[in-house]
Structures are given as C-alpha cells and as structure tokens.
Amino acid sequence: MNASIDPRLNALLTTTDTDTQETSEWREALLAVLAAQGPERARFLLDELVRTAHSAKIGWRPELSTPYVNSISVDQQPVFPGDLAIEERLASIMRWNALAMVVRANQAYGELGGHIASYASAADLFETGFNHFFEARQGTGPDQHRGDLVFFQPHSAPGVYARAFLEGRLSEQDLLNYRQEIRAAERGAVGLSSYPHPWLMPDFWQFPTGSMGIGPISSIYHARFMRYLSHRNLLDCSARKVWGVFGDGEMDEPESMSALTLAAREGLDNLVWVVNCNLQRLDGPVRGNGRIIDELEKLFTGAGWNVIKLVWGSDWDGLFARDVTGALARAFANTVDGQMQTFAAKDGRFNRDTFFGQNEELAKLAQGMTDDQIDRLKRGGHDLVKIHAAYASATQHVGQPTVILAHTKKGYGMGSAGQGKMTTHSQKKFDDTDLLEFRNRFNLPLSDQEATSLAFYKPAPESAEMQYLQSRRTALGGYLPKRDTACDTVAVPAIEQYSGFALNAEGKEMSTTMAFVRMLGNLLKDSALGPRIVPIVADEARTFGMANLFKQVGIYSSVGQRYAPEDIGSVLSYREALDGQILEEGISEAGAIASWTAAATSYSVHGLAMLPFYIYYSMFGFQRVGDQIWAAADQRPRGFLLGATSGRTTLGGEGLQHQDGSSHLHAATIPNCKAYDPAFAGEMAVIVNQGINDMMIEQRDVFYYITLMNENYAQPSLPAAMHEQVIRGCYLFETFEGQAKVLSPIQAQDGDLSDATAHNTEIGITNKNEAKAPVTKKIAVAGASTSAGNFSHPAVTLLGSGAILTEVIKAARQLAAQGVTAYVYSVTSWSELARDGLACQDARLAGSATAGVPFVYTQVATSAGPIVAATDYVHALPESVRAYLPADRRYLTLGTDGFGRSDTRAALREYFGVDTAAIVRAAMLALE
Numbered sequence: 069m070n071a072s073i074d075p076r077l078n079a080l081l082t083t084t085d086t087d088t089q090e091t092s093e094w095r096e097a098l099l100a101v102l103a104a105q106g107p108e109r110a111r112f113l114l115d116e117l118v119r120t121a122h123s124a125k126i127g128w129r130p131e132l133s134t135p136y137v138n139s140i141s142v143d144q145q146p147v148f149p150g151d152l153a154i155e156e157r158l159a160s161i162m163r164w165n166a167l168a169m170v171v172r173a174n175q176a177y178g179e180l181g182g183h184i185a186s187y188a189s190a191a192d193l194f195e196t197g198f199n200h201f202f203e204a205r206q207g208t209g210p211d212q213h214r215g216d217l218v219f220f221q222p223h224s225a226p227g228v229y230a231r232a233f234l235e236g237r238l239s240e241q242d243l244l245n246y247r248q249e250i251r252a253a254e255r256g257a258v259g260l261s262s263y264p265h266p267w268l269m270p271d272f273w274q275f276p277t278g279s280m281g282i283g284p285i286s287s288i289y290h291a292r293f294m295r296y297l298s299h300r301n302l303l304d305c306s307a308r309k310v311w312g313v314f315g316d317g318e319m320d321e322p323e324s325m326s327a328l329t330l331a332a333r334e335g336l337d338n339l340v341w342v343v344n345c346n347l348q349r350l351d352g353p354v355r356g357n358g359r360i361i362d363e364l365e366k367l368f369t370g371a372g373w374n375v376i377k378l379v380w381g382s383d384w385d386g387l388f389a390r391d392v393t394g395a396l397a398r399a400f401a402n403t404v405d406g407q408m409q410t411f412a413a414k415d416g417r418f419n420r421d422t423f424f425g426q427n428e429e430l431a432k433l434a435q436g437m438t439d440d441q442i443d444r445l446k447r448g449g450h451d452l453v454k455i456h457a458a459y460a461s462a463t464q465h466v467g468q469p470t471v472i473l474a475h476t477k478k479g480y481g482m483g484s485a486g487q488g489k490m491t492t493h494s495q496k497k498f499d500d501t502d503l504l505e506f507r508n509r510f511n512l513p514l515s516d517q518e519a520t521s522l523a524f525y526k527p528a529p530e531s532a533e534m535q536y537l538q539s540r541r542t543a544l545g546g547y548l549p550k551r552d553t554a555c556d557t558v559a560v561p562a563i564e565q566y567s568g569f570a571l572n573a574e575g576k577e578m579s580t581t582m583a584f585v586r587m588l589g590n591l592l593k594d595s596a597l598g599p600r601i602v603p604i605v606a607d608e609a610r611t612f613g614m615a616n617l618f619k620q621v622g623i624y625s626s627v628g629q630r631y632a633p634e635d636i637g638s639v640l641s642y643r644e645a646l647d648g649q650i651l652e653e654g655i656s657e658a659g660a661i662a663s664w665t666a667a668a669t670s671y672s673v674h675g676l677a678m679l680p681f682y683i684y685y686s687m688f689g690f691q692r693v694g695d696q697i698w699a700a701a702d703q704r705p706r707g708f709l710l711g712a713t714s715g716r717t718t719l720g721g722e723g724l725q726h727q728d729g730s731s732h733l734h735a736a737t738i739p740n741c742k743a744y745d746p747a748f749a750g751e752m753a754v755i756v757n758q759g760i761n762d763m764m765i766e767q768r769d770v771f772y773y774i775t776l777m778n779e780n781y782a783q784p785s786l787p788a789a790m791h792e793q794v795i796r797g798c799y800l801f802e803t804f805e806g807q808a809k810v811l812s813p814i815q816a817q818d819g820d821l822s823d824a825t826a827h828n829t830e831i832g833i834t835n836k837n838e839a840k841a842p843v844t845k846k847i848a849v850a851g852a853s854t855s856a857g858n859f860s861h862p863a864v865t866l867l868g869s870g871a872i873l874t875e876v877i878k879a880a881r882q883l884a885a886q887g888v889t890a891y892v893y894s895v896t897s898w899s900e901l902a903r904d905g906l907a908c909q910d911a912r913l914a915g916s917a918t919a920g921v922p923f924v925y926t927q928v929a930t931s932a933g934p935i936v937a938a939t940d941y942v943h944a945l946p947e948s949v950r951a952y953l954p955a956d957r958r959y960l961t962l963g964t965d966g967f968g969r970s971d972t973r974a975a976l977r978e979y980f981g982v983d984t985a986a987i988v989r990a991a992m993l994a995l996e
C-alpha cells in the first residue's frame with residue numbers, strides 16, 4: 069500500500085531517525101553556530117536551508133506549532149521592575165474582594181449571578197497590565213497621550229470593580245450593589261453592571277464585551293482606526309496601544325477569528341491580545357482531547373501574528389534546566405487539555421503520582437519537592453515576572469500584532485471549591501471552610517470572622533500596598549477603565565449647502581440612494597465637517613453609485629497604492645491612498661460595522677468627533693450583524709447607518725436572501741437608534757441634517773438608521789414647514805379630494821400653490837410601474853365625511869412610507885377618481901411615532917397631568933375616515949402605532965410578511981399586496 073503513496077508524503081510520514089549520528093552532527097553544527105555567531109546567523113542558515121528544501125521540492129514545510137514551553141527564555145527575560153511581593157499581595161486582595169462581592173450579592177439575592185472563577189484565573193494578567201502597561205489618558209495639548217484602549221473579558225468585571233474599590237473610585241456601598249443597578253440609586257450607590265456596559269456606567273466602561281467575540285473583532289478595528297486617524301493626519305495615535313484580554317473559549321466565535329489576517333496585513337503592532345488559556349469554557353474543556361494553546365499558536369502564526377507562549381511560571385525554570393533529556397517537553401506533548409485540567413483540579417500528591425510518576429526521568433525531577441510545592445507550581449499566566457516579560461516583549465514588537473497565549477488555571481486558588489472543576493465557571497457559593505482555605509491560600513490578613521462574613525478588605529491609605537497601587541497608576545496617567553466624553557466641536561454646514569437640490573427637487577427623477585450619494589459628496593467637500601466624515605462600504609460602493617468617491621476622497625490604504633489601477637485614466641478611477649478617506653472593508657459586514665463603531669465612538673475614545681456613514685445592503689445589517697450593532701449602541705455611537713436597496717419589493721430580482729422586510733423592526737428595538745424610512749430625497753435631507761446636528765452639535769448619544777431605495781421616481785420639493793414633522797415621524801403629504809380639488813396643507817402653508825401642485829401631481833404619473841386598479845364597484849358609503857372640508861364625499865386616510873408611498877399616492881388618485889377623498893400621509897418613521905406614543909402612554913400611566921397626545925394622533929386628527937397603512941416591511945411595523953391612533957377609526961395595515969422572491973417590482977408588490985390596487989382594495993374594505 070505504501071507504494072502508492074506520493075513519495076514526498078511518504079517522507080513526511082517517516083518519523084524514525086535512521087541515522088542518529090548524522091542527526092546529532094547537524095544539531096551540533098547549528099548549536100555551534102548559535103554559540104559562536106549568535107541567533108541572527110543561525111536564523112539566516114535555517115532560512116537558507118528552507119529555501120534549498122523548497123527549491124528541491126521535498127514536500128516539507130515547518131510546523132506552525134512549537135513545543136509546549138515559553139517563547140521567552142529565562143535569559144531573555146527583563147528584570148522585573150516592580151515590587152513583586154506587593155504586587156502579589158495586591159492581586160490577592162483583588163481576588164478576595166471580587167469573590168466577596170459576587171458571593172455576597174448571591175447570598176442576598178440568589179438570582180443575581182456573577183462569576184468568580186474567570187477573574188481568579190485572569191487576575192495576574194489584569195494586574196500586570198494595571199501596574200505596568202495600561203496607559204490612561206494624560207497630559208494636555210498636542211502632546212496629550214489619549215490613553216490605551218483596554219478590552220476586559222466581560223465576566224472578569226468583578227476584578228475590575230475590586231481594583232476600582234482599592235483605588236477609591238468605588239465605595240463599599242457600590243460593591244454591595246453589584247448587579248443591582250435599579251435599586252442602587254435608591255440606596256445612594258452606583259449600581260455595578262454585570263459586564264462592561266458603557267450605557268449603564270458611562271464614566272467607567274469604555275468597551276462592551278459581554279457578547280463573546282465582539283470585543284475581539286472590535287479591538288482589531290479600533291486599532292486599525294487609530295492608524296487611519298494617524299495616516300490622515302487627524303490625530304497622532306502612534307504612542308497608544310489597544311489591549312484585549314479574552315477567553316480561550318471565546319476564540320471559537322467566528323467574529324474573534326474573522327479579522328486576524330486584517331490585523332496582520334495592516335501590521336497592527338499597536339494591538340496586543342492576551343488570551344487567557346485556562347483550558348476551560350463554561351460547560352467543560354475548550355479542547356479536551358487536544359491543546360488549545362497549540363491550536364491557537366498555529367492559527368495566529370498562520371494569520372501572521374507574533375505569538376508569545378506564556379506557558380510555565382518561574383518555578384518550572386529550574387525543572388526545565390535540570391531536564392537534560394527533554395522529558396518534560398515530551399510529557400507535555402502527550403498531555404491533552406482535558407488531562408491538564410484534571411491536574412489543575414487535583415492536589416500535589418496526585419500530580420506527583422500521575423504526572424511526574426509517568427517515568428523515571430520525570431519522577432527524578434520531582435524529587436526534592438514537597439507535595440505542596442508541586443501543588444503550587446505556577447502556570448505562566450499566574451507568574452507576574454513571566455507575564456511582565458511577555459507584555460514587555462509584545463509592546464516592543466514591531467510590524468505585527470501580538471497574541472500572548474497565557475496558560476492559567478480556571479478558578480485559580482479556589483481550592484476544592486472550584487479550581488479546575490468542570491462546574492467552576494458558575495460557582496458562586498462558598499462554605500466557611502472554603503473561604504478560610506482561600507484566605508490562607510492567599511495570605512489575606514482577615515480574621516476567621518471577617519473571612520466567613522465576606523468582609524471587604526482595603527488596606528489603610530498609608531500602607532505600602534496602597535501607596536504602591538496609587539503610585540503605579542499615577543505613573544501610567546491615572547485610573548482605568550475610564551470613559552471620557554469631552555471632544556472637539558466641528559462646525560456643520562447649513563442644509564441648503566449640501567441638500568438644496570433635494571429640498572427643491574421640483575419633481576426631478578432620482579432614487580433616494582442617488583440623492584444620498586450626492587449629499588455625501590457635497591458634505592465631503594465641506595472644509596470643516598468634510599474631513600471628519602468616514603464613508604464605509606463592504607464591497608458595494610459601485611452598487612450604490614458611489615464609485616465617484618474613490619477618486620474624490622480616495623480609499624484608505626496603509627501602504628498607499630503600489631500598482632497602476634486598470635482604470636487610471638477614468639474620472640472614477642480606483643484610487644487608494646495613505647490619506648484616503650473611504651474605508652473599503654471588502655466583503656465583511658462584521659468588519660465594516662466594527663469600523664463604523666470605531667469611528668462612531670471616536671468622540672469618546674479619542675476625544676475627536678468623527679462622523680461615519682456606513683452604507684450597505686439593508687438585509688445584511690441588523691439581521692446579519694445585529695449583535696454588533698447592539699454592542700455598538702451600548703458604546704453610545706454617533707453616526708449614520710444607511711440601509712440601501714431596502715424594502716421587500718424595491719430590490720426586484722435579488723430574491724429571498726437579499727430582500728429586507730424587517731430591518732426597521734430590528735432598528736426599533738434599539739433605544740438610541742433613530743430609524744427613518746423616507747420616501748423622498750427632501751425628507752432624507754432633513755433627516756440627515758437633523759442627525760448631523762444631533763450628533764455633532766448637540767452631542768447626543770444617538771445614531772441614525774436611514775433606509776434608501778434604488779427606485780427612480782419624481783422627487784417633490786419639501787416645504788420648510790414640514791421639516792419638523794418629518795423628524796417627528798409623519799406629515800400630511802397631500803389631500804386628494806373626491807371631486808372638487810381641495811388644498812393640501814403643503815400648498816396652504818407654503819403659499820406656492822401652483823408649484824407644489826405641479827410637483828406632487830407628477831408623482832405616480834412618472835412612475836413606470838403603475839398597476840391597474842381592479843376596482844369594479846363604485847362606492848357609496850354613508851356616514852364618512854371629511855372634517856377638513858365642507859363637502860360630503862366618503863374619506864379615507866392613507867399612511868405610507870419609503871418606496872411604497874408612491875403606490876399610496878397612486879391609490880389616492882384612483883380613489884379620488886372614484887369619489888373618495890384620500891388623505892395621504894408620508895410616514896418617515898414608524899418607530900419614532902411609536903416611541904412618542906409610548907412616551908405619552910407612560911406619562912399617563914405615571915399620572916402626569918401634562919401627558920401629551922401622541923403625535924400621530926394629532927396628525928391624523930385633521931383627516932377623516934378609516935386609516936390604511938402600507939409599507940415595504942412586515943405588517944408589524946405599521947402595527948406598532950395602532951394603539952396611538954383614534955380608537956373610533958378603523959385601522960388596516962398592509963405589509964410584506966413572508967420570504968422574499970425574485971420578480972419585477974410590480975409583480976412583487978402585487979404578490980405581497982402592497983401595490984396601488986391592493987391599497988385601493990384595502991381602502992374600500994375599510995370603508996365598508
């Protein structure tokens with residue numbers, strides 16, 4: 069059978085040494101070079117051998133993983149610059165207070181939850197950062213260091229609170245309000261959020277990490293955005309780092325891994341990840357039958373990262389030095405993580421018998437150590453000296469991002485109550501014996517009574533520990549985490565400057581997407597706001613007609629443009645530049661939204677207000693990266709999301725997976741997202757203008773979601789009197805009177821009758837897809853009459869949004885022709901109407917004497933008849949305002965529920981029942 073194997077593969081399979089003499093000669097030759105001429109020469113020779121091997125095509129490539137030992141050897145370790153004993157004591161105190169906080173919360177209310185084991189394993193990783201590396205925002209003026217960005221593992225938050233308690237930033241009362249944000253205020257304390265949530269603790273947490281995977285990808289794009297700011301000469305970020313402490317289980321999330329190559333490609337040496345390899349996740353081992361550290365080493369190395377393995381603590385140094393035969397490395401190579409976890413959970417005796425008892429050589433190494441010493445042998449991620457060495461090396465590394473794979477024990481120090489136990493992740497109950505054991509384990513100066521009553525421990529301010537703690541943070545610029553909000557103000561242009569064409573469209577045909585792109589192009593030209601705009605696309609710029617921006621502002625590239633683009637002579641030429649402004653993220657909505665988040669929170673993270681516009685296929689937004697948007701919302705972003713080609717029927721042929729009928733429902737669930745579905749360019753101009761003012765001038769923590777369509781139709785002018793109503797959610801677009809023409813409020817308020825009539829009349833006439841209305845019977849409805857006029861035709865009120873408003877207008881025309889007066893309202897935002905209605909209801913429920921009337925109610929009060937609503941979205945969207953409409957008026961909603969499919973726009977609208985004919989039918993039904 070071997071004969072059929074490719075001989076090169078056969079060579080790979082050959083693992084036995086057929087000539088040990090020759091092998092040792094080669095080995096010794098290398099060692100001799102190393103000794104005589106140093107590592108550089110040794111590396112050169114190895115490279116040369118590799119080149120030779122490749123050219124001889126022997127089918128060999130180096131393994132991506134290295135032995136299960138530290139990357140940094142003892143002699144490469146720098147001198148530890150701190151006071152080791154004090155730092156260890158401090159870490160122990162943090163561990164205790166974090167534990168006490170979680171256990172006490174759960175003693176009081178068993179439902180609160182919280183985690184102990186994760187921080188117990190990560191404490192030393194956090195503390196080394198706090199004492200030596202994490203720089204806070206410091207200084208003023210142009211030389212200001214605006215601070216490192218630190219992403220904390222979410223369920224290790226108790227440790228961060230414990231530190232803030234020692235630093236004096238949180239009180240004992242605050243710790244007692246862990247996970248009790250609502251009652252805390254009544255008790256005069258700060259409620260401590262479960263995980264890092266800037267929304268809940270806006271002066272404290274910077275980055276939401278509670279949903280696994282989002283912190284990692286976000287950290288990469290924040291690091292890249294800092295490069296972007298530097299390269300565009302907006303802010304020098306060169307002295308700042310992005311740190312992320314994440315879990316080994318968390319690395320399984322697709323988002324964690326999806327941008328590794330981007331980080332390497334961009335040479336993000338401002339980024340350091342620390343992956344806490346405690347070998348466990350929630351249910352059990354991360355890789356019981358393998359080794360997660362090896363796997364991650366291969367993955368990150370392959371992706372182009374600098375990998376530092378931090379596997380063993382200093383006590384192992386002596387063992388490795390004495391292990392001349394390599395018995396330890398061999399034993400580790402045969403120990404899978406499931407077994408390593410068992411070693412963590414068991415005592416020194418067990419480890420002596422089971423690990424060191426495997427063979428003579430290992431047993432000899434363990435001679436002279438007591439069982440207790442064996443038990444205390446530290447893994448790398450628990451040894452402050454080794455951690456410091458790894459961090460120092462990472463910060464000095466040039467040209468690549470670094471990942472530190474830190475080997476730890478989950479539930480470190482929790483003894484028989486939790487260390488290495490399968491269930492340790494959720495362990496939050498300790499009996500007295502466990503507490504005393506923990507106290508003894510970490511030498512905490514607590515009496516038995518204090519320990520068993522879970523007293524928080526804070527050394528006196530003048531103690532060596534506290535002096536040290538404070539001095540280290542002073543040296544690093546202050547406390548962390550800390551969220552700042554002060555940012556510069558940017559002058560914004562007047563709406564007419566960039567959107568005059570849309571406000572005064574005078575019936576010109578265009579799609580709202582075209583109008584938006586034109587607006588964006590104009591905004592980019594503004595000398596003050598222009599440079600702060602960050603256009604973001606995920607390989608769809610051409611789809612949305614934005615290719616002209618490539619040349620106008622350039623595509624950001626950290627290496628400029630190293631090729632002559634094929635279309636170099638064209639006005640739309642594909643131009644990449646170091647100071648390019650567009651972030652072209654390729655086909656990665658996850659990456660694009662992460663970029664958007666970085667730009668939209670720049671006002672806070674960097675003190676520099678930026679304004680991102682991310683334009684994408686609306687279906688690939690909230691639905692695809694909804695959780696990233698939710699996390700961004702937590703981080704209080706300011707920016708625009710543009711859901712283009714939106715609506716279930718507007719996109720025509722693209723079919724089921726592309727047609728979005730629900731993004732507005734998603735958007736409505738996000739409290740700080742203002743979502744709009746404008747029908748006309750003028751409406752959009754007003755909304756964009758409001759957004760710019762809200763976010764850049766008023767500095768409100770809101771972001772805007774606007775849907776854009778690719779359907780061309782005549783765009784009416786929008787009178788100034790309507791602007792405020794557009795923002796609030798709806799306005800009376802026009803009244804189509806049954807027989808005699810009546811004035812629309814637009815005409816009446818604008819005072820320009822002929823003009824407005826002309827524009828509005830064009831709608832529908834110019835629309836190519838006018839459906840034939842199968843109306844067969846003349847209606848004669850008793851009792852329906854308008855309140856706005858003194859005529860007596862039956863009346864109906866039609867609400868429509870986005871592209872479907874054009875169908876609504878055509879339906880109104882047909883109804884009018886059949887003797888029904890139709891009031892047409894353009895609804896610009898269902899969610900804003902619903903929110904306003906809810907606010908009124910809440911005020912009433914709270915007994916407010918001044919509770920207002922819902923805006924949508926007052927708006928339709930000037931119309932008459934039953935109400936019919938139609939949108940390009942699911943029924944639930946117009947249903948969201950039902951409770952706020954007059955109860956005595958029938959309300960019927962049309963929507964596009966179900967899966968999308970491919971066909972022409974007209975066929976789709978007919979199929980989903982949102983075309984002109986369907987609206988007419990619904991109006992008649994409502995009138996019956």
Ligand SMILES: Cc1ncc(C[n+]2csc(CCOP(=O)(O)OP(=O)(O)O)c2C)c(N)n1
Nearest residue numbers: 186278279280315316317318346348349350
């Ligand atoms: C997206 C998502 N899924 C699930 C969870 C629930 N969860 C919180 S921590 C955790 C296990 C984390 O394991 P690991 O990353 O190894 O961290 P460790 O606690 O071991 O340090 C899980 C499943 C979550 N927070 N986010």
Ligand SMILES: [Mg+2]
Nearest residue numbers: 316317348349
């Ligand atoms: Mg883990």
